[in-house]
Amino acid sequence: MTEPLDPPSDFSKGSGAAAIGARLRRLSERIDRDAARLYQESGEAFEQRWYGVVQLLSRQDALSVGDLSAALGVSHASISQIRDGLAKAGLIAWEVDAKNARLRRLRLTPKGRDLAARLAPLWAALNAAAIELNDEAADALAAIERLEAALAGTSLYDRVRARLD
Template sequence: MERNIINDLGSLALATRLKNLSERLARDVAQIYKESAFDFEPRWFTLFYALKDGDELPLTELSVMLQQTHPAVNQVANVLVKKGFIEERKDESDQRKRLLKLSEKGLNLAAQMEPLWAKIKAANDELLKESNNDLLTNLEAVEKALDAKSMKERVKSQ
């Protein structure tokens, strides 16, 4: 059997292991989208989904909602605007504020993708159940612990 250094490293490779898991799941979902003939990428999902009900939201609020940096959300928004899935406009009271909402094309795509998202959710739920652990609760606890004390602070206090 080949050596798995990531497993050998245990918690020292926590970030790498989470990143690898994320990439593995995203790769499979990307293939599902492709096989379903949707021009859609997993990295667009959270921003797209946040707007699927037709709400117009400021980019700054979206970045807080999605717990992502402003530049990261802005980058995805730019792609979705270019693809015609999102419309943007400046806030009349504050021209620095960028407001986003799904275009008609985006709303139509969201409606078409809803059944597939339901299947993906069911598959995720099944996967989490098979793990015999409450991964989502554990992840939330780790996130809250990092909110209280960053990894940088933890390393410095050692």
């Protein structure tokens, strides 16, 4: 007969720097979960992962998937998934670029613009709360920026390969 396990502990927290990716994912999921609750309570069908794309499209008339990918620092595949969700919800449409027929330019539909206007007060409150959290965490954004810069200098992949070779 085996001994019963102790109550689970926070493995990621106990793993220190080795679990940095897991900790960042956990924070992101927690923030997204809270935002989803707020959207649900507001009665608006909106996903937090759409935020950056909708914000950029509300400031620009039309942008390509590549433009959005570069501006948000995420993969084309991620933007394509977001594009598909926004299109299914009727919030964006796209047209062929006049100068490059291979390029599609995304734009908010009137429904998308209306939704962005309705969500503006919630987004302002989310931004204010984020500023408060960052202040409470002694400028967590600065630490994230340092981490991004360190990874831009030498990727995690290259760091691990150097240790394995």
